[in-house]
Amino acid sequence: MTTVSASDELAQAAFTFLQEQLEDAQRACITSSFQAEDVAVVHMARQIRPEIPVLFLETGYHFPETLTYRDRIAAEWNLNLVNVEPEITVAEQESKFGILNQTAPDRCCGLRKVEPLFRALGGYTTWVTGLRREQSKTRANLQPREFFTLPTGHILAKLSPLAEWTTRDVWRYAEQNNIPLLPLYDKGYTSIGCAPCTSLPFDPEDARSGRWSGRKVECGIHLQAK
Template sequence: MTLASAQTPATAGRPAAMDTQTVSSSELDRLREIYDGLTGQGLLEAMIKKAFPGEIAVVSSFGAESAVLLHMVSEIDPTTPVLFLNTGKLFGETLRYRDRLQDKLGLADLRAIGPHPDDVKEKDPNGVLWNADPDSCCFIRKVLPLERALKPFRASITGRKRFQTGARSQMHPIEQERTRDGGTRFKINPLAEYDLDDLEVYLDKYRLPRHPLVKDGYPSIGCMPCTSRVQAGGGYRDGRWAGTDKDECGIHLPANTDGDGI
């Protein structure tokens, strides 16, 4: 399937929203200077073994290209914690793909995290909040659970790429974000400079399994109610929250009050 760029009719001409709000610090400057030019597995190894040993976790959706990042991590240290957001709204194919990759790659510390039952009971008792208010649904099912899970860690590793959205187009491989409790956390983006061709080459080189929904027309995969097929020639993210101007779930946006910036 041929895909257009991430700039779709829904987003073209609209100013790019803020993605991670990088704060300034001497430690961030030092890390960027020391590891300048590193990307992919080289940057990952430096972050996992030198910069943040025992204090870093991977955040993975087990989506369309997740196998690339997870394979790199498994080659460096398969005991690196992998945080998987099980929102309760995922495709069954995603859950089965998670299990397959865990087994194939030997991921020894895979942690499935989900929304707090009290949040769901209060905000989404009927399970249809995604339809009435997708921002709030993402907030209770993704933003809050991930923030809780990341509290013990000084840094997180993401699979974000610059080509995915306008907000990510200027993303730096090493960022430092403001957390919801007023602190900071480093965010590492080893695949920032990778494009779709790079990802395909890597998947082929290491014979990594694809997410089963990719061949069925889903280039970007999230929760089942908010993900749809993309026709040939469509944008990479056209199937996410189709028909709206929403293209982020909120976990990578600046920390604000409930619903803001998501």
């Protein structure tokens, strides 16, 4: 029995889509930053596949609140949490290259997010995300089901069941299903990543305007979809 509110047609449609897509998926995973939309998708996916691996990018730069919240949700929901780590530690990276999140944020994201995730995704055929079109212009053409090609040539089915959702839809779903959200939202953050590259939004019309001091809007992962 699903706990998705049947009175919400949007939520029911997303759940049904995900259920149909995961039914025959051989090796599926879901990535989660433990922001609101990601937690909503995890909430749906675990009802369909309770043991689905939940991949979290452990960059070494996260807010303490994010890690505490991750551990809380993972424990309460009995998630199959997989912490995906870079090949080198923060200390090793800073010793070798300096503070890349200040001098070369693209390279920092590449080392600590993009490359580790792409290595991890090589073991799967289906990838579930919490991406939404509303989040940024770079995601405006997002489709619920796309194909994603890794640098190795490995192709995955990439699922974004919340593609059409607004922020209000996400928060409504959380409220209807009694899902606690990351406490950083209460401090005014609207898009949350690594602490050094996340600030309060400076544009009230752009939830991601607080990311990377406005220098970019993507870490690089989702710009390579095919």
